[in-house]
Amino acid sequence: MSDTVDNPFFARLWTAMSSREPESLRRLRRENLAGLTGRVLEVGAGTGTNFEFYPTAVTEVVAVEPEHRLATVARRAAETARVHITVDPDTVEKFADTAQFDAVVCSLVLCSVDDPEQVVRHLFSLLRPGGQLRYLEHVAGIGARGGLQKVADATIWPRLLGNCHSHRHTEQTIVGAGFHVTGARREWVFPPWLPVPASEFAIGVAVRPG
Ligand SMILES: C[S@@+](CC[C@H](N)C(=O)[O-])C[C@H]1O[C@@H](n2cnc3c(N)ncnc32)[C@H](O)[C@@H]1O
Incomplete structure (x- = not known):
């Protein structure tokens, strides 16, 4: 289990x-947060890029961000958000709360944790029955692109980009943890012909069964 994230190079780059x-x-970020209400957990908030998109029906956001340089930037973003946001320095693996959440938000983060299966099971336990996991994650491709992703993941990509892995089967991981996925699809953020490993994204709503 990771206890800290301390990556000055990635913090500057991100x-x-x-x-x-x-x-x-x-x-896609805006769409991923649309319609959220109540108490929300955001995992690995980075610089707080999502914060401006939270709808006002959200009563509280607890944003976990263990890289302290990024957490400092996120706290500044929280000051101008329309909803109340606190930034917590724990890793998601360490994070615990006494009350369950109405929703959990993951964007560009399940690629970066060491054990995504364990993390998604933990997120399941942090949600109330009927609560939603909103995800926006780049995912494993097939054919030549999948091959490029595997090479990137075995060489430079995780080292450059804060442990990011481009060839992860995140949708399968979410279903494997017991979620029911609704309204999911894939979309290209960069043109498919560009040789960027993290181009194809999955966006979806996954519900913890009631
Ligand atoms: C690529 S950035 C994405 C940031 C943000 N989610 C976004 O959508 O812009 C990945 C983030 O995950 C965070 N992270 C990495 N490992 C983590 C962990 N074990 N627990 C929580 N956050 C983690 C990093 O510090 C970083 O902020």
Whole structure:
């Protein structure tokens, strides 16, 4: 289990990258949070790029972000959000709460944790029955792109990008943890012909059965 995330290079890189996201990704972020209500847990919030998109029907967001440089940027983003957001320094593996959440938000984070199956099972336990996991994650491709992703994951990609793995079967992991997936689809954030390992995203709602 990871206790901390301490990555000064990635923190600097992600702070720059997340301030220049393509509109295609911002649109998916907005969609991923649309219609949320109540108490929400956001996993690995980074610089708080999602914060501006929370609907006002959300009463509280607890945003876990263990990389302290990113957490500092996220706390600044929280100050201008429309909803009340606190940034918690725990890893998701360590995070616990006495009350269950109405929703959990994961974006671009299940690629970065060491054991996604364990993390998704933990998220299941943090949700109330009927609660939703909202996910926006880049996922494993097939054919030549899948091969490129495997090479990237075995070489430079996780080292450069804060333990990011591009060839993960995240949708299967979510179903395997016991969630019922509704309204899921895939979308390209960058054109399919560009040799970027993290281009194809899955967006969906997964419900903890009641
Ligand atoms: C690629 S960034 C994405 C940030 C944000 N979710 C977003 O959509 O912009 C991955 C984030 O996951 C965080 N992270 C990595 N391992 C984690 C863990 N075990 N628990 C919680 N967050 C983690 C990193 O610190 C980083 O902020």
